[in-house]
Amino acid sequence: MSSFEPVVLIYGSPADILHATLSLPVPSLFAFDLKSLENIVNLSPQMNQLYLHRYFLVLLQSIDDTIFHQLQSNHRIIRIYKKQNSIEQNFKELNQMANSFKQLTLDITNDIIQFLTHEGEKQLKLERISLVKIYYQQARILKEWMMTFFKAEPCHILLISLNSTQENLDNTQQGLQTICENLGYNSPIIRQFHDYLPSDERHSSLLPYSKLLFNNENPENICRMIKDLSPIRLYLYGNELKIPSEWSNLMIENEKELIDDEENWICFIENDFISNEIKWNFSFLFGKKWQISRVTPLDLNQLNNDPRFVSALRRSFLTYSQRQIQVTADIFDWYEDCVKKEYIKLEPKLNKEQIILKSKRRYYRVELIKARCVFSNLCSFEYLTVDNEKSTSITFIWLDELINDSTEQFKKIIEPFQWNFVNNISSCVSLIEKQLRQKSNIFLIVSGKFGEELFLTTFFLIQQVFSIYIYCAQIESNLKWSKGYLQIKGVYDNLNQLERRIEKDYQQFQDSLSDKNYRIVHQNDNQVFQYETLLISISEIDDRGYFSDKFC
Known part of the structure; x- marks a missing residue:
């Protein structure tokens, strides 16, 4: 489950940055020219990047109004701090930079705390308690740092x-x-x-x-x-x-x-x-x-x-x-x-009304899943008639909303094949159906949320996939729903471990082809049993909120 990481981005000449005596409690980046500034804020997240950067931009040098408007509209930039502003002051995301760098440090820290708290409140409404605790803990740590850094100021x-x-x-x-x-x-x-x-x-x-x-x-x-x-x-x-x-x-x-x-x-x-x-x-x-x-x-x-x-x-x-x-x-x-004494609450707790509401939502969620699974065959293609035993064709698919490229090592281990990247379930289902028609053996990497949705809405289709790997940030919650499925080879939050597992399984698959003794077993009775087990496990979900609407 991806989360946001606040980063202070400072733009200016080396001399300006050298004289900017800022004490920052979060990671910081420096941009010495407009090109590097634009490259940083427009950089797409990498496949092994579990944290999405959100920037608090400090402008130590003036910039063109057009570029400022572009930065203002960039969703990755949360706040902009600027010494002298020639632009109208009605931008809600613009904070006037204080003359004192100490005051600026306090302003940035307070804004980051508000950002983390706001994100935590949004996740609380979605009942993603684990992510809420992360945001609240980060905000609490920043508060404690600020109280240490900013001492009470006496006067004479x-x-x-x-x-x-x-x-x-x-x-x-x-x-x-x-x-x-x-x-x-x-x-x-x-x-x-x-x-x-x-x-x-x-x-x-x-x-x-x-x-x-x-x-x-x-x-x-x-x-x-x-x-x-x-x-x-x-x-x-x-x-x-x-x-x-x-x-x-x-x-x-x-x-x-x-x-x-x-x-x-x-x-x-x-x-x-x-x-x-x-x-x-x-x-x-x-x-x-x-x-x-x-x-x-x-x-x-x-x-x-x-x-x-x-x-x-x-x-x-x-x-x-x-x-x-x-x-x-x-x-x-x-x-x-x-x-x-809990006068100040550092972490969220569900009250009685929220717990009751959550139970009701869980009940309706189970009913919704049952309704979805009635339409598990999304087209006229008969999944249960697939027989890939004699096929040597292989397809590698990666389903994730954020990842659209792989490392060189990931590309190397599956040569001469290539990864097919998709960012939504509909495209993934279409690709899987197409490859199954061609009697291809499918290796699938999927985020936790998307993997869960695939099993819930296309149960019989996903049974035909040769190997499935869950790549996510929250192993515990995804182990909960994924256990018991033979196609799922593992749940990973470490890219290197995932790479080694796929390399091992792919090698074993190639060895089995050469020995002509491999077999992919699909038994209808076993599928029905797994489907019933799925519904039972859903009805017993605890209060950790595993059925979140956010991808992992």
Whole structure:
């Protein structure tokens, strides 16, 4: 059963790629020119390739609009990341590349996780549980990698807007930057509170996998984590008549007395003219649920003269790494605890209604198979009268939706014959019928899904095939339905093993021709017995969903 493998494809000059400091958790390919780029994305899968590549394309160089449209319409390309875009921004598959390569890494990882999760959900609807688990496990591993790679990001000063405008907030942030530089701190990290909140427009890298955290954790605990990351918290006054952000309300409601904590220095601050009506009634207007009593603001321009602020700023630099490690560890512990208690489900489980529905589908599937097998003879040709004992003609057929060529070794072992490749059951049945009319002995390689369908819908026809080999990715599920059929020589997921088996059987067949003692036995009673056994085994299928609609 083929599955998708995400691959990051980077296009650009060697110099551009050299300076692209991307940390990628999945395989990556590089294209230095348009020809190699087009060759990669248009390359058809090889016969021994069990994974189908799906590309996340990073364009470090600009390309022609026509070529971009071609890439956009390529089904193998899931996302495109581009620095400067001269094309309209309404392409749903286009993500604007972030200026920071670290942010780009996070964007790509998140998109791959969403892609794997989406594929898992699609397979779950089709009840292909084994494939679903593969996709979910890959997504989980990427989540864990991302949580390790992206640590919680502390700050030295956190600005929380109360009833202030965004313009005043931005001006205050710039003023604080100047104050810190004048005090001798040239690289202070000053953040606004909304920087920690996940946004649909960007992936926040300040907290490991922040969307998962904000969607599942108690908001008060999230506020506590943010407070642990920001030892200096300044609440900004303004002239608005309400505090629009519920998160700002939650932060201030859980603050205790200001300025008194050694590890946390918190105060109200003003950087704009505040009307007396608001300044003197601030606690009455907004602070009815607050635990603090002193709400008089400090003037931003006088902050550098406050010894308590200077002392708190010095401590914030000394404890930066400690706070980062502490909060990151807390998030890891929270994640593991949620997984153990199944608040966050990493793998799909069928509920009671889904199990009942699955049983009904299995019942109707058996009835459908019975109906199909009534028409097992697809034409007037009498399969049971075939006698190939005296025939020396041989035909090699390969039925698979993806494979349309063989390796040189596969070609060599059947010389002077050649493989006949078909990609659908109808064409395969027609070819088998044609070769049987010519009394040819058929060697057939087939994918698991197509092999199953052949036995279910053309039962008596497939009995006339000399040797059948199942080549698939899921051996266990195909052993389930294929056991008991003499024509099936084996189920393989390794191309080399399949090659050796066919070479051995073909040699034995040639030896038997020279000895004139080979015989292909077709007994009607045995066929009826196998047909009845097939229907019985179908009715006893377990919950693994072997009758999937996807080829192997």
